[in-house]
Amino acid sequence: MIIKNASLETVCGYTSKLPKNTKPEIAFAGKSNVGKSSLINALMNRKALARTSGQPGKTQTINFYNINDELYLTDLPGYGFAKVSQKEKEKWGTMIENYLNSSEQLRAVFLLVDIRHEPSANDKIMYEWMVYQGFHPIIIATKADKVKRSQLQKQLKVIRLGLNTEKGAILIPFSAETKQGREEIWNLVDQILAS
Ligand code: GTP
Numbered sequence: 300m301i302i303k304n305a306s307l308e309t310v311c312g313y314t315s316k317l318p319k320n321t322k323p324e325i326a327f328a329g330k331s332n333v334g335k336s337s338l339i340n341a342l343m344n345r346k347a348l349a350r351t352s353g354q355p356g357k358t359q360t361i362n363f364y365n366i367n368d369e370l371y372l373t374d375l376p377g378y379g380f381a382k383v384s385q386k387e388k389e390k391w392g393t394m395i396e397n398y399l400n401s402s403e404q405l406r407a408v409f410l411l412v413d414i415r416h417e418p419s420a421n422d423k424i425m426y427e428w429m430v431y432q433g434f435h436p437i438i439i440a441t442k443a444d445k446v447k448r449s450q451l452q453k454q455l456k457v458i459r460l461g462l463n464t465e466k467g468a469i470l471i472p473f474s475a476e477t478k479q480g481r482e483e484i485w486n487l488v489d490q491i492l493a494s
């Protein structure tokens with residue numbers, strides 16, 4: 300994919316109506332701070348179009364990035380963010396589930412997990428829920444620059460085991476620092492759009 304244009308087109312809070320987009324959407328989910336917004340910036344070749352932060356809970360809305368008027372990359376709020384109230388968590392959870400459930404243009408979901416850690420209980424619940432909904436989530440192991448090359452395969456195995464991934468599930472190590480995995484992700488998105 301050659302990025303000619305990228306812009307933040309729609310921002311949805313939990314009281315907003317979801318947009319009725321006419322172009323395909325690709326969504327990125329994962330716990331707070333895992334690197335969703337950083338991945339989207341890397342895909343768009345932008346440094347800070349999607350706002351990122353070392354503090355979890357940065358993205359609190361569903362943000363639709365229009366790419367070349369061809370597709371949308373959807374940046375979701377992170378789950379598992381400890382500092383918000385239970386009520387707030389439920390609202391975000393409902394918002395994310397409602398979007399993943401009801402978008403008519405959603406063509407694929409990517410689930411991001413941190414390559415350094417075993418998937419959390421919330422990661423497992425999210426993955427199971429996505430599979431239950433009929434998605435075949437593509438898993439991205441983020442922050443791959445943080446592990447030694449020699450540890451990479453082992454960590455990927457930990458993630459597969461932890462999530463109990465479907466047979467044939469795609470798992471891609473990615474780094475927003477080195478851009479490792481970027482081409483692979485775009486190739487997949489291109490394939491998805493063409494199918
Ligand atoms: P929320 O919006 O809070 O859900 O977080 P997010 O998943 O969008 O994470 P974000 O992209 O804001 O990144 C969180 C922190 O991790 C930031 O400090 C990023 O710089 C850092 N980060 C993200 N990706 C990478 C990566 O590939 N490598 C390294 N070393 N740091 C990363």
Ligand code: MG
Nearest residue numbers: 335336357358
């Ligand atoms: Mg974010």
